[in-house]
Amino acid sequence: MTRADSATRAPQPMALEGLKVLELGQLIAGPFATKLLGEFGADVIKIEPPGTGDPLRRWRVMRGDTSLWWHVQTRNKRSVSLDLKSEEGQDIVKRLVAEADIVVENFSPGRLEKWGLGWDALSAINPALIMVRISGYGQTGPYRDLPGFGVIGEAMGGLRYLSGHPGESSVRVGISIGDSLSALYGVIGALLALQERRQSGQGQYIDVALYESVFAMMESLIPEYDGAGVIREPSGSALPGITPSNAYRCADGTEVLIAGNGDSIFKRLMQAIGRDDLADDPDLEHNDGRSQQAARIDGAINDWTREREREAVLETLEAARVPCGRPYNAKDIVEDPHYAARQVLQTITTDDGDDLKVPAVLPRLSRTPGRIGGGGPRLGAHTQDVLDELGIDRDTQARLREAGVLYEDDRRGGAS
Numbered sequence: 001m002t003r004a005d006s007a008t009r010a011p012q013p014m015a016l017e018g019l020k021v022l023e024l025g026q027l028i029a030g031p032f033a034t035k036l037l038g039e040f041g042a043d044v045i046k047i048e049p050p051g052t053g054d055p056l057r058r059w060r061v062m063r064g065d066t067s068l069w070w071h072v073q074t075r076n077k078r079s080v081s082l083d084l085k086s087e088e089g090q091d092i093v094k095r096l097v098a099e100a101d102i103v104v105e106n107f108s109p110g111r112l113e114k115w116g117l118g119w120d121a122l123s124a125i126n127p128a129l130i131m132v133r134i135s136g137y138g139q140t141g142p143y144r145d146l147p148g149f150g151v152i153g154e155a156m157g158g159l160r161y162l163s164g165h166p167g168e169s170s171v172r173v174g175i176s177i178g179d180s181l182s183a184l185y186g187v188i189g190a191l192l193a194l195q196e197r198r199q200s201g202q203g204q205y206i207d208v209a210l211y212e213s214v215f216a217m218m219e220s221l222i223p224e225y226d227g228a229g230v231i232r233e234p235s236g237s238a239l240p241g242i243t244p245s246n247a248y249r250c251a252d253g254t255e256v257l258i259a260g261n262g263d264s265i266f267k268r269l270m271q272a273i274g275r276d277d278l279a280d281d282p283d284l285e286h287n288d289g290r291s292q293q294a295a296r297i298d299g300a301i302n303d304w305t306r307e308r309e310r311e312a313v314l315e316t317l318e319a320a321r322v323p324c325g326r327p328y329n330a331k332d333i334v335e336d337p338h339y340a341a342r343q344v345l346q347t348i349t350t351d352d353g354d355d356l357k358v359p360a361v362l363p364r365l366s367r368t369p370g371r372i373g374g375g376g377p378r379l380g381a382h383t384q385d386v387l388d389e390l391g392i393d394r395d396t397q398a399r400l401r402e403a404g405v406l407y408e409d410d411r412r413g414g415a416s
Contacts, residue, residue, distance in 0.1 A: 014041025015368040019194075022100045023047060023077065024084070024093070024117070026054040028150065028176050029134045029210070030106030031073050032183035037102070037190070038076035039361040039370035045096060045386055046077045050407035053081065053379040064352060066376070071350050072358050074376030080387075081380030081407035084115055088405045095390050097122050097129060102190050106134040109144050119205050130193040131205040132186040138209035150178035150210055157214025158221055165236040182213040243290040244269070244297045247327075248305040248313075256305060256313050259323040261287060272320035273304040350375035380408035 019042040023034040031046070031054065038044040048054050054074070059067050083089040094117070097103060103122060105112060112118045123129050133139055136148015151172055154160050159178075164171040189206030197203060224230045232240065237247035244266070245259045260269035263286055270279035278300060283289045290297060305313050310326060317324040326332075333339055334357065346360045351374070361370030383406055387397050400406045 012368055014371065015365060017041035019043065019102065020100045021045070021102045021104065022093070022096050023104050024112065025104060025106035025134070027056050027059075027106075028073075028179035029182045029186070029208075030104045030132075031056065032180055033132060033134070033186040033190075034077065034104050035073055035075065036183070036187050037104075039372070040365075040368070041371070042102075044077040045382070046074065046079050047084065047093065048079055048081045048379055050081050050083050050380075050404055053079075057376075057379070063354070066350075066352070068356065071348065071356055071375035075348075075358070076371070076373045077377065078382035078386060079377040079380055080383045081409075082383070083405045084117070086403075086405045088400055088403070090116055092387070092390070092392070093117055094122070094125055096386075097125050100126065100129060101194070102130045102132065104132040104134070104186065104190075108147065109133075109135050109137075109139050123203060123205075127203060128197060128201060129203040130190055130197065131203070132190050132208065133205055134182050134186050134208045134210070136210050138212065139207045148210055150176045150182075153178040153182070153210025154214050156211040158218045159214050162232060162234050164234045166234055168234075170234065178210045178214050181217065182208050182210050185213045185216070238294070238298070241287075241291050243287060243294045244301060246298055246301075248298075248302050250305050250310040250313055251307055252309040254310040255327060256310055256317075257325050257327070258301060258317065260301075261290075263287070265322055266290065268320045269301075269317070269322045272316055272322060273301060275300050275304075346372060348372055348374055351378055378409045380406070383408050 016037055019037070021034055021037050021042045021044045023030060023044055023046040025031055025034075026048070034042075034044045034046065046054075056073055057067055057070050058065075059069060061068050082092060084093065110118075113121075119131055119133070122131065135144075136153055137143040137146060151160075154172065154177065157178065160170045160172065163173065186206060186208045189208065193204050193206060221232055224232065239245040239261075242261045245261050247255050247257050249255055258269070260266045266284070267279045270276065278284055278297065284293065284297070308316075314324055314326070328336070334345065339345060344360050345357050347355050347357050350356050356375065358372065358375075361372060384397060387406075397406060401408070
């Protein structure tokens with residue numbers, strides 16, 4: 001098909017087109033889940049508190065009075081600023097729920113119940129409703145009411161104990177990985193529930209706990225403890241039991257990552273660094289034997305890399321078909337030709353008229369790909385539109401606005 005044919009062809013419906021999603025949450029986990037749904041065509045209505053909005057609007061690096069992160073986390077959403085503590089605000093949410101397919105929330109357990117917006121109340125309004133509930137410790141259990149942010153979930157889930165070098169303080173991953181993993185599990189749960197609803201016609205809720213989302217990533221941690229009494233310990237940049245897979249220092253002070261843990265790859269790696277003795281050692285033929293001599297193997301690789309600059313190391317290993325690389329920072333990503341060729345970065349125009357590079361939509365669907373409609377909306381930008389769709393007349397809207405139940409930032413640029 002030619003480019004001209006493509007231009008005249010009717011646009012393909014998006015994968016989640018027609019799906020209505022209501023976001024009752026803030027910051028990271030809940031909003032990240034709805035971001036993913038919105039990128040594939042769902043109509044996401046984000047409820048924000050009047051005046052302040054989602055605190056993420058002012059998190060990390062700002063441009064003007066809006067967080068740059070906001071333009072990724074809240075793209076493709078409609079912002080309605082509504083006081084959930086007021087009876088009128090709760091009534092509006094219930095009217096939205098009656099038309100919704102999915103509600104996503106990440107308040108502390110019991111908070112929505114206090115406002116009359118818990119699962120029992122909402123499912124009574126809409127028996128086909130699917131509700132994703134993300135919290136620190138889940139909706140049940142003795143820790144249910146404890147405050148739990150992502151870093152606490154990462155600690156309880158087992159990740160923080162393994163992060164860092166032996167004998168030193170643990171370190172956190174430089175992103176909110178616990179929240180993001182929980183968002184992914186929430187989306188998976190919602191899509192599973194949608195599929196089941198096609199047969200039963202009934203909704204259900206998905207109970208996602210931050211610590212459990214992290215724990216689910218911990219691979220062999222528990223069976224190794226239960227079956228062999230092994231408590232896995234922090235190991236710095238190495239991957240215990242998978243050898244060699246580590247970071248190695250080069251002559252120019254930089255670092256390379258080398259993953260030579262496949263049997264044939266290990267052999268090619270040793271031959272590339274001039275260590276045929278290790279390549280031909282029968283004790284090192286398979287991973288279990290190599291892992292018993294990890295220090296010896298890492299020492300041989302380090303001896304080789306320390307005598308060469310990073311580009312020379314990478315060139316040699318790439319020629320030998322050994323997986324290798326270097327740690328990328330933001331500048332490296334923006335300038336990388338492979339990122340460019342696959343269009344992993346896209347440029348949008350934000351509400352203030354400025355261009356901004358943002359991550360593209362993932363995963364890639366061949367026939368019904370996702371989209372980026374622009375940056376994050378100003379606070380309450382769609383309040384009037386959404387209430388019009390509900391049939392709430394303008395006089396009532398004006399009264400609710402005057403009473404502080406509704407809010408709209410009517411500036412053309414920026415966000416409150």
